[in-house]
Amino acid sequence: MTETHWAYAERMDAAGLRDLMLAYGQDVWNLAFILTRSRDLADDVSQDVFLKAYRTIGTFRGGSSIRTWLLAIARNTSLNAKRTAFMRRTILMGRVADSRSSPSAEQEALARRVSDEIWMQVLAIPYKLRETLILQAKYEMSIREIAELLGISEGTVKSRLARARRRMMDAREEVEQDA
Amino acid sequence: MPDREPEWYRRLRGNPLQEPGFTEEQMDRIERLAGERSGASRRRTESRNVRRSSGMEREGGERSEMGRSRNETNGPAANETESATGDRVGESHGYGESRRGKWSGGMEPVAGSGDKVRTGAGDGRTGRRPRRIRLRAAAAIALASVLLALGVWRFGSGGADPAAPGPSATQTVPGGGTATTPVQTPTPQSRLGEPIAVLQLKGMLAEQLPFSAEDVTGFEIYAARSTQALTVPKERTYVLLQNLYNLDLKAAGMTGVGPDHYLGSSESATLRIQTKTKSYTLDYDLATNTYGAFGGTVFRFYADDQVWLLMQGLLNAGSIWAEYDRLSEQSRIEAETRSNADEPVSKAYSPERLQVAGSDYNGWEKQFLPLSSGIRINDSYMGTSSLIQQLGNDEPEVLRVGNAIVFATDANKTSDGVGVGLTRDEVIRKLGEPNVKTNTRWDYRIGDYLKFHLLFEDDKVRFMTLTMPF
Numbered sequence: 001m002t003e004t005h006w007a008y009a010e011r012m013d014a015a016g017l018r019d020l021m022l023a024y025g026q027d028v029w030n031l032a033f034i035l036t037r038s039r040d041l042a043d044d045v046s047q048d049v050f051l052k053a054y055r056t057i058g059t060f061r062g063g064s065s066i067r068t069w070l071l072a073i074a075r076n077t078s079l080n081a082k083r084t085a086f087m088r089r090t091i092l093m094g095r096v097a098d099s100r101s102s103p104s105a106e107q108e109a110l111a112r113r114v115s116d117e118i119w120m121q122v123l124a125i126p127y128k129l130r131e132t133l134i135l136q137a138k139y140e141m142s143i144r145e146i147a148e149l150l151g152i153s154e155g156t157v158k159s160r161l162a163r164a165r166r167r168m169m170d171a172r173e174e175v176e177q178d179a
Numbered sequence: 180m181p182d183r184e185p186e187w188y189r190r191l192r193g194n195p196l197q198e199p200g201f202t203e204e205q206m207d208r209i210e211r212l213a214g215e216r217s218g219a220s221r222r223r224t225e226s227r228n229v230r231r232s233s234g235m236e237r238e239g240g241e242r243s244e245m246g247r248s249r250n251e252t253n254g255p256a257a258n259e260t261e262s263a264t265g266d267r268v269g270e271s272h273g274y275g276e277s278r279r280g281k282w283s284g285g286m287e288p289v290a291g292s293g294d295k296v297r298t299g300a301g302d303g304r305t306g307r308r309p310r311r312i313r314l315r316a317a318a319a320i321a322l323a324s325v326l327l328a329l330g331v332w333r334f335g336s337g338g339a340d341p342a343a344p345g346p347s348a349t350q351t352v353p354g355g356g357t358a359t360t361p362v363q364t365p366t367p368q369s370r371l372g373e374p375i376a377v378l379q380l381k382g383m384l385a386e387q388l389p390f391s392a393e394d395v396t397g398f399e400i401y402a403a404r405s406t407q408a409l410t411v412p413k414e415r416t417y418v419l420l421q422n423l424y425n426l427d428l429k430a431a432g433m434t435g436v437g438p439d440h441y442l443g444s445s446e447s448a449t450l451r452i453q454t455k456t457k458s459y460t461l462d463y464d465l466a467t468n469t470y471g472a473f474g475g476t477v478f479r480f481y482a483d484d485q486v487w488l489l490m491q492g493l494l495n496a497g498s499i500w501a502e503y504d505r506l507s508e509q510s511r512i513e514a515e516t517r518s519n520a521d522e523p524v525s526k527a528y529s530p531e532r533l534q535v536a537g538s539d540y541n542g543w544e545k546q547f548l549p550l551s552s553g554i555r556i557n558d559s560y561m562g563t564s565s566l567i568q569q570l571g572n573d574e575p576e577v578l579r580v581g582n583a584i585v586f587a588t589d590a591n592k593t594s595d596g597v598g599v600g601l602t603r604d605e606v607i608r609k610l611g612e613p614n615v616k617t618n619t620r621w622d623y624r625i626g627d628y629l630k631f632h633l634l635f636e637d638d639k640v641r642f643m644t645l646t647m648p649f
Contacts, residue, residue, distance in 0.1 A: 054209075151626075169185075
């Protein structure tokens with residue numbers, strides 16, 4: 001399927017949806033995971049992204065690439081999902097957890113699953129810096145594309161990228177010193 | 180970028196996890212859900228009715244749709260494929276609502292009909308009945324006997340051991356909660372609970388807190404030189420919990436000597452965190468918007484803008500900030516209980532019509548840049564640090580807080596003449612219907628986002644706000 005095809009599609013059939021998922025499913029899931037830091041939430045977010053794309057493909061007019069469009073939906077859905085999850089966990093569900101072991105237990109579980117220790121450092125930096133860094137480093141988006149996706153100025157994107165890199169370099173130095 | 184690309188940067192092109200995240204099974208499930216859309220509308224109505232009758236409906240049916248659509252494939256709501264979280268992206272970006280507005284209370288998984296409901300990450304896959312969170316444990320404050328030197332100094336009691344809290348009166352406080360007013364002198368911090376100690380000045384505070392968020396039953400604020408203990412309304416405890424849990428100790432650390440200019444009260448206060456088993460204390464200084472007294476160190480940590488507004492409402496009730504906080508909070512609660520009939524209007528307004536005095540958010544933000552003064556905030560969750568500021572001489576005319584520019588007087592208006600002081604009818608005549616409406620707040624959409632907002636009081640615009648999406 002070409003980009004042009006999606007730009008003029010009024011609706012999507014099952015085959016089209018499958019093509020879209022095969023082409024961009026992992027990208028969408030990865031972004032959702034990086035932003036939410038949760039495998040379960042990433043599953044939910046990626047599901048929502050493709051269902052929304054299926055339903056609203058008629059509104060996509062090719063202003064950006066279909067990949068960028070999907071990533072934008074994934075980013076916004078992840079942001080909402082993350083916030084909701086925190087609220088559920090802390091306020092609404094009222095679940096009892098071991099206060100001292102929870103954060104580190106989560107960290108350990110995550111550390112066992114990541115493909116590269118660098119991801120633990122990326123996942124530790126603040127959300128805004130993380131998403132900006134990842135959109136550039138992993139998804140190879142330009143400053144302008146990131147600015148449009150996030151709804152912020154290019155200057156702000158540059159500033160966040162610089163801060164994100166600084167955080168990462170600090171983290172790398174700490175790791176090297178500890179080693 | 181490629182020229183000076185560090186080694187770690189290239190490694191980010193791979194997948195974050197060892198195993199694939201997006202699987203064939205997931206694709207099958209999504210296809211099934213998409214294919215079943217034809218009956219979704221009818222079943223959606225049925226599902227909502229179930230939730231309504233259970234008192235479980237939330238704002239716009241949002242949130243739970245995410246998990247439910249994946250896991251209720253055999254239940255009545257299996258085909259509920261409308262991804263509200265994605266659809267309403269724009270709605271989550273006003274007033275910092277995205278950080279709080281969608282966290283509506285009363286959200287519970289749907290039980291019954293044999294439906295399996297996923298309640299969120301790590302929450303398990305079957306519906307579970309949430310326990311009620313108790314607001315407060317018993318009123319009696321237990322009996323710690325030794326008065327620390329800090330307490331003596333702080334409350335100026337000259338070494339006298341203040342009496343333990345006795346009978347108290349309840350009063351309404353901003354935000355709709357209640358405040359308890361002890362009749363005797365303030366209790367020193369050491370008697371209110373165990374001071375929170377932080378041993379490492381890096382990482383997240385959550386890793387060092389001696390309690391879990393789930394165990395917190397309430398917050399009280401003890402203002403210095405005051406006999407009042409204020410209870411943080413239950414529906415706003417998340418503001419403090421979220422900030423404390425996400426506090427990046429390194430990024431939020433206070434450096435320098437604080438703000439050049441002070442906008443509000445200089446009262447410092449003691450934050451008392453009540454859990455199921457014991458209480459903990461933490462300093463909060465309104466003058467600098469910082470937490471402190473972590474284990475007796477001199478380090479202080481900036482709170483975020485939501486904490487600042489909450490504290491203004493509690494400790495500085497007559498201020499313009501408290502007024503803004505009160506109406507914002509009121510509108511948030513209304514938004515959460517908004518009926519599903521009030522679906523947002525999709526119409527987008529032209530950016531020019533929603534500029535104020537010829538400037539959009541970015542334009543107004545530049546007017547604040549020359550100001551070096553303000554109250555610093557640090558939002559560790561979002562990774563931002565900025566200042567709370569105001570423009571105006573005799574009275575605050577324009578406020579800047581978080582991602583919002585707030586117009587507090589009629590000195591600045593849109594090109595249609597919309598501004599503070601107009602009635603609802605006048606706003607509709609001049610501008611038109613809002614995209615999202617509650618009794619207190621109207622939101623207008625520019626592009627994909629709700630960026631222009633009106634807060635009403637007594638049927639007139641009290642605050643007009645421009646916001647920048649996250």
